[in-house]
Amino acid sequence: DGGITQSPKYLFRKEGQNVTLSCEQNLNHDAMYWYRQDPGQGLRLIYYSQIVNDFQKGDIAEGYSVSREKKESFPLTVTSAQKNPTAFYLCASSIGTGTQIAKNIQYFGAGTRLSVL
Amino acid sequence: AQKITQTQPGMFVQEKEAVTLDCTYDTSDPSYGLFWYKQPSSGEMIFLIYQGSYDQQNATEGRYSLNFQKARKSANLVISASQLGDSAMYFCAMRYNYGGSQGNLIFGKGTKLSVKP
Numbered sequence: 001d002g003g004i005t006q007s008p009k010y011l012f013r014k015e016g017q018n019v020t021l022s023c024e025q026n027l028n029h030d031a032m033y034w035y036r037q038d039p040g041q042g043l044r045l046i047y048y049s050q051i052v053n054d055f056q057k058g059d060i061a062e063g064y065s066v067s068r069e070k071k072e073s074f075p076l077t078v079t080s081a082q083k084n085p086t087a088f089y090l091c092a093s094s095i096g097t098g099t100q101i102a103k104n105i106q107y108f109g110a111g112t113r114l115s116v117l
Numbered sequence: 118a119q120k121i122t123q124t125q126p127g128m129f130v131q132e133k134e135a136v137t138l139d140c141t142y143d144t145s146d147p148s149y150g151l152f153w154y155k156q157p158s159s160g161e162m163i164f165l166i167y168q169g170s171y172d173q174q175n176a177t178e179g180r181y182s183l184n185f186q187k188a189r190k191s192a193n194l195v196i197s198a199s200q201l202g203d204s205a206m207y208f209c210a211m212r213y214n215y216g217g218s219q220g221n222l223i224f225g226k227g228t229k230l231s232v233k234p
């Protein structure tokens with residue numbers, strides 16, 4: 001089955017600790033995205049990557065880092081600099097980002113819920 | 118700046134009736150895409166329907182239709198014959214079609230739909 005796999009489903013972070021959220025896709029999509037969702041809110045973009053070995057900051061990148069060494073994988077690290085990391089994190093992918101792709105739908109994983117101990 | 122507004126925090130509908138979820142947007146770009154996603158309590162974002170700014174006809178996908186009024190900058194989702202499984206959060210989103218952030222989505226804060234038996 002093609003899709004996006006996020007792991008773990010639940011994650012706990014101790015103060016001062018870095019934690020990494022995994023996102024893997026087998027849809028052969030070029031573009032991948034990380035979003036943060038707080039209770040009662042919509043999604044906000046953290047980072048996005050249009051192609052391997054390239055990524056860009058989104059609206060709330062401070063305290064987060066990413067890498068894109070493989071097309072299939074886009075891990076997100078929540079660093080100790082992120083003072084309020086408790087949230088639901090969603091990873092998404094799309095065929096690309098160009099406007100020649102009429103719909104260019106973003107497909108999402110099941111999410112990781114991060115809490116602070 | 119681009120913006121998405123969903124003015125209904127919560128809605129109730131009787132099973133088998135139709136319901137309209139409101140979405141207004143603000144952009145100065147002539148080219149953009151509008152999306153609706155469903156988020157059940159499990160957390161995954163499920164793509165429902167897409168409308169391009171140049172599409173002449175309103176989009177339809179099964180029981181979902183999009184009432185697109187370009188001059189009013191509204192893109193309301195209509196769900197016909199509501200089912201208990203339709204109970205979820207619904208998010209409206211707009212895609213940038215220009216600039217360095219093309220392909221990225223901005224989301225509204227969502228509407229929680231509850232279907233009553």
